[in-house]
Amino acid sequence: MIHTSIHTVDNPAEPSELAVAIRIGQYMLHQYGTVDTADVFAYAQAHGGLAESLRILLRALGAAPTAEQQAAPRCPAAHPDDPTPCDGPPVVHIHDSANAGAEGCEHHGAQLLAVIKDGRSVALPHAEPGTASRVFTAAASIRFFASHDGGGR
Structure with a gap:
């Protein structure tokens, strides 16, 4: 079956995927190009919006990243030798x-806390109530990470 469409002034052609991706990218950059980094929620929202617009643009160009290239970023508390994934965003x-x-x-906050002397956990502004206490409690009962030879405290 051949699909045909009529293009007139009243019925312009649908924009290409690339044109849509460019417009989305421009919009997201306008909305989130400058964000107060002290506002964690706004920063996270901007990151998500910009990352998604980049994915759309790459897909439109036929250059979408492979599954290997899409590995989730790890939180700053994750030790480079720790193979475990993050259990969510930094909290x-x-x-x-x-x-x-x-x-x-x-997860990684508790592991880091488990190996530092006189450490403490402080919940980020967007964290659920009790998060810092859960991390502190978990740190008391775990080793840094399973493959770490140095043990816990």
């Missing part, structure tokens, strides 16, 4: 005794 900031630290998902 806590783990601080050491000098007040240095990193943001992490509950």
